[in-house]
């Protein structure tokens with residue numbers, strides 16, 4: 001019903017491979033003649049496993065009830081930017097607080113199907129938190145490699161508490177990913193970074209849920225780091241189109257932090273390959289990535305959907321994080337870059353005024369309390385006296 005195929009040479013690969021012999025990325029391809037779609041696009045009962053008939057598993061899934069995240073409308077921002085409809089899909093409300101859970105529910109299920117005893121990933125934080133949680137649920141051993149000192153505290157706390165072995169690497173995310181890929185090969189550990197094609201299958205349900213609840217928007221904006229999510233969401237829309245469930249695909253708009261923007265740079269130059277950034281830097285540590293492994297898939301998604309890539313500064317990210325917070329939506333910095341990108345692009349006239357756009361907010365505010373204190377300041381402290389407090393509230 002499904003096979004693993006190379007995105008470049010088209011060769012069918014073993015279902016446990018992460019890369020083709022030719023070195024390129026793999027993706028899951030369904031034979032749609034054999035798939036019977038058993039869900040209704042009625043906006044009800046949204047969750048990852050509603051779409052099981054389009055997910056590549058053969059066994060009962062390891063699930064923590066992921067997906068079904070709310071879509072909020074931002075009426076004030078619509079007026080301010082003069083755009084007809086702006087929605088935010090709050091992926092920070094998944095079980096571990098990020099969209100990674102959609103991928104992990106599938107990835108960990110595959111780890112069990114392949115009879116693996118241990119799983120591993122390199123991470124800027126969220127992947128490790130999510131993997132630790134799902135590995136715990138499945139009873140698998142988990143190893144995570146983090147860029148030491150560059151991961152938001154909440155994410156490290158999650159990985160530790162859910163029982164992963166947490167290893168800090170004196171290097172950046174790209175170094176950690178290079179190392180973990182080799183370690184997984186040598187030690188027969190299942191790799192759960194987004195080079196794992198099954199993980200991306202889970203993440204494509206973001207597209208399915210958007211269509212299910214809203215129909216097809218004109219554009220979807222999201223932060224881009226290792227570039228798995230934009231590739232996954234595009235694949236989701238493409239599959240719905242191939243199945244005849246929708247007639248068009250939204251523009252995929254990837255937003256990167258200025259200091260970590262190899263995909264933006266390639267897009268600006270009209271190229272399909274990136275030149276890595278050796279020393280990526282941004283306040284949005286989740287997307288502090290210089291050599292995204294899924295760059296080719298992401299650029300294909302952007303070009304094929306007539307989308308684009310844009311960069312935002314740390315100041316623009318923090319400002320968008322505050323705008324979201326004022327609308328009752330608490331997100332971590334990387335997540336806010338989608339809205340920061342929308343604001344920038346709208347002001348540049350690059351978003352059609354009559355359009356419906358969805359910004360994906362990828363991770364929860366609670367993930368990164370340290371940045372909040374830096375940008376909002378410490379709480380006021382006073383003596384335990386009514387007068388002292390009265391002086392502050394009047």
Ligand code: F0G
Pocket residue numbers: 098122123124125126127128194223224225226227228229230286287332334335362363
């Ligand atoms: N937003 C958040 C909050 C993330 O944690 C990530 C990636 C992204 C956006 C970008 O997604 O990599 O698919 O382009 N975090 C990874 C991690 C790298 O290790 O948690 P992407």
